[in-house]
Amino acid sequence: MTPSDKTCFVPEHILRMSPYSSARDEFPGERDHITFMDANELPYSLHRLPAGINRYPQSHTQRLKERLAAIKGVPAGRIFTGNGSDEIIDLLMRCFAQHGEDEIMVFPPVFSMYSNRAQANNLGVVEVPLDERFRIDAAQALARCGSKTRMLFVCHPNNPSGNLQDEQTIIRLLEGFDGLVIVDEAYIDFCPQKSVLPLLDQYPGLVVLQTFSKAFGLAGARVGIAYASEQILAVMEKVRCPYNLSTSSAELAVEALNSHAEFRLSTERIRHLRRQLVTALNDMPLVEEVYPSEANFLLVKTTDGPGLYRHLVSHGLVVRLRHGRSGCDGCLRITVGTAEENQRLLDAWRRYGEPGTPEAENRPARARESDPSEGRFAGVGQTESSPGEAQLPAAKSQGQADVPPRRHTASRSSLETSVVVHINLDGAAYSNISTGIGFFDHMLEQIARHGAVDLEVITEGDLHTDPHHTIEDTAITLGSALLEALGDKRGLERYGFALPMDDSRAMVLIDLGGRSHLEWDCPFNAPQIGGIPASLFRHFFGSLAASARCNIHVQASGDDDHHKIEAVFKAFARALRMALQRNQSGILPSTKGMF
Numbered sequence: 001m002t003p004s005d006k007t008c009f010v011p012e013h014i015l016r017m018s019p020y021s022s023a024r025d026e027f028p029g030e031r032d033h034i035t036f037m038d039a040n041e042l043p044y045s046l047h048r049l050p051a052g053i054n055r056y057p058q059s060h061t062q063r064l065k066e067r068l069a070a071i072k073g074v075p076a077g078r079i080f081t082g083n084g085s086d087e088i089i090d091l092l093m094r095c096f097a098q099h100g101e102d103e104i105m106v107f108p109p110v111f112s113m114y115s116n117r118a119q120a121n122n123l124g125v126v127e128v129p130l131d132e133r134f135r136i137d138a139a140q141a142l143a144r145c146g147s148k149t150r151m152l153f154v155c156h157p158n159n160p161s162g163n164l165q166d167e168q169t170i171i172r173l174l175e176g177f178d179g180l181v182i183v184d185e186a187y188i189d190f191c192p193q194k195s196v197l198p199l200l201d202q203y204p205g206l207v208v209l210q211t212f213s214k215a216f217g218l219a220g221a222r223v224g225i226a227y228a229s230e231q232i233l234a235v236m237e238k239v240r241c242p243y244n245l246s247t248s249s250a251e252l253a254v255e256a257l258n259s260h261a262e263f264r265l266s267t268e269r270i271r272h273l274r275r276q277l278v279t280a281l282n283d284m285p286l287v288e289e290v291y292p293s294e295a296n297f298l299l300v301k302t303t304d305g306p307g308l309y310r311h312l313v314s315h316g317l318v319v320r321l322r323h324g325r326s327g328c329d330g331c332l333r334i335t336v337g338t339a340e341e342n343q344r345l346l347d348a349w350r351r352y353g354e355p356g357t358p359e360a361e362n363r364p365a366r367a368r369e370s371d372p373s374e375g376r377f378a379g380v381g382q383t384e385s386s387p388g389e390a391q392l393p394a395a396k397s398q399g400q401a402d403v404p405p406r407r408h409t410a411s412r413s414s415l416e417t418s419v420v421v422h423i424n425l426d427g428a429a430y431s432n433i434s435t436g437i438g439f440f441d442h443m444l445e446q447i448a449r450h451g452a453v454d455l456e457v458i459t460e461g462d463l464h465t466d467p468h469h470t471i472e473d474t475a476i477t478l479g480s481a482l483l484e485a486l487g488d489k490r491g492l493e494r495y496g497f498a499l500p501m502d503d504s505r506a507m508v509l510i511d512l513g514g515r516s517h518l519e520w521d522c523p524f525n526a527p528q529i530g531g532i533p534a535s536l537f538r539h540f541f542g543s544l545a546a547s548a549r550c551n552i553h554v555q556a557s558g559d560d561d562h563h564k565i566e567a568v569f570k571a572f573a574r575a576l577r578m579a580l581q582r583n584q585s586g587i588l589p590s591t592k593g594m595f
């Protein structure tokens with residue numbers, strides 16, 4: 001496909017405009033040996049601030065683009081970085097539409113920023129509503145496109161409904177419309193295989209927006225990305241404000257990309273929490289439908305959206321009321337929170353309409369005083385102004401407010417591997433394990449299941465050589481996560497033992513007291529089990545004992561190596577579960593600690 005005149009439409013004043021240039025752009029060569037006296041910067045950083053922050057950003061965005069290029073398989077020359085996607089949306093309208101004349105097309109209910117920026121730029125907005133399943137009707141959209149329609153905004157997955165558009169629908173728009181089709185993939189990291197980035201080469205009018213604000217957790221840094229043809233980017237580069245992305249934000253974005261293992265762990269966790277929340281919401285009063293979502297939020301149709309919204313606010317919970325938007329009657333949009341936050345939402349929701357709640361007593365929500373019977377909400381902001389601030393104890397320790405949550409994320413990077421482990425010792429046996437070695441994953445899952453801990457492990461390593469580093473570094477990281485999660489070990493049972501009797505026998509003793517030692521009496525028949533050298537299992541428990549500073553004694557016998565090692569992991573998990581118990585005397589604050 002070759003770009004049409006309309007694809008390349010640029011208003012006269014933009015065509016005529018000359019780009020801003022700084023003296024530094026004109027200075028080639030090594031920056032290290034140059035004295036910069038051109039930009040009226042301070043010649044040093046204040047001593048508590050990062051070195052180099054006194055200078056205007058230069059190479060940082062380039063580094064970010066190169067990292068993105070390597071990851072996304074798009075040349076760096078087709079990547080644009082902005083101060084959030086919001087800035088890029090605005091910039092697209094400034095570059096490719098005639099203010100006061102042209103129009104954009106949106107498909108409501110949708111992210112309001114498109115219309116908001118169109119208003120700011122004096123552009124018309126053509127609305128073509130999504131159907132009852134929040135799908136775009138491509139034929140209708142194309143029929144509504146006029147000669148002044150410069151760009152279509154497709155939100156994919158759609159905010160607020162959470163669904164994706166069919167790729168075929170997007171292709172129909174790309175083929176049938178000769179302006180820009182902007183596909184906003186703000187939430188695509190939760191379903192990366194659905195990105196339309198691979199279409200970029202084929203369609204010169206395609207602009208793909210992504211952001212670090214959502215799955216990468218950098219909303220505060222303001223980093224948005226656009227992928228488009230070089231022709232489109234050339235105009236955007238010319239028109240954008242110089243230094244539109246700060247040095248610190250670009251560096252944070254590179255850091256986020258480098259935290260790949262943790263990013264995978266996090267997105268999978270959010271998907272899991274979303275599935276749990278869907279199930280729970282479906283059983284809530286007033287819920288008519290929880291719409292399927294590929295993103296980190298849910299659109300929920302209820303019989304009384306505004307009432308529920310006010311009720312939740314009065315409990316210190318802020319969700320987004322979408323009632324009144326096209327196709328959203330009674331709808332709330334709820335961002336997936338932590339397990340505790342989701343639980344808090346559900347607890348408050350369940351109490352809707354109960355005696356003692358504002359809607360039952362017809363008290364204004366804001367005037368409601370905190371109710372001493374709701375001990376678990378103690379400390380939660382009751383006003384609209386300070387909602388998300390409050391910290392709540394973990395779900396299981398509610399009512400034992402002084403018990404610190406026993407969880408920890410540990411990570412470890414070496415030349416060979418990159419490992420992230422999150423463990424929650426008071427969890428519910430949730431596991432998400434991915435080490436690249438299927439059999440090892442299965443063993444680690446036993447620790448979560450039989451140890452009744454939440455365990456998340458992502459290991460990215462050099463498996464093409466051998467599994468040694470992967471297994472060793474996973475063990476070390478798991479051990480340090482365990483040690484940190486144990487905290488001050490107050491009230492800890494400390495000792496555990498287990499002896500499962502399948503067709504194999506395994507006995508494991510644990511002492512979490514603080515000394516490292518492994519006793520290993522577990523002979524194997526074959527040199528390999530599940531593709532892993534048998535000796536590495538001993539090494540795993542040895543490394544774990546060392547980094548978790550615990551004693552582990554393992555004795556196992558039986559004919560089948562597979563069953564034997566599985567029995568060892570199960571027994572280890574059972575013993576761990578016992579040792580992790582907290583006795584009541586330790587949980588209660590000791591007078592010693594208080595005075």
Ligand SMILES: *Cc1c(COP(=O)(O)O)cnc(C)c1O
Pocket residue numbers: 083084085086087111155159184186210211212213214219222223224
């Ligand atoms: C959150 C969101 C964005 C992100 O905007 P930033 O400016 O990058 O924070 C973009 N598009 C949609 C649809 C969103 O929901």
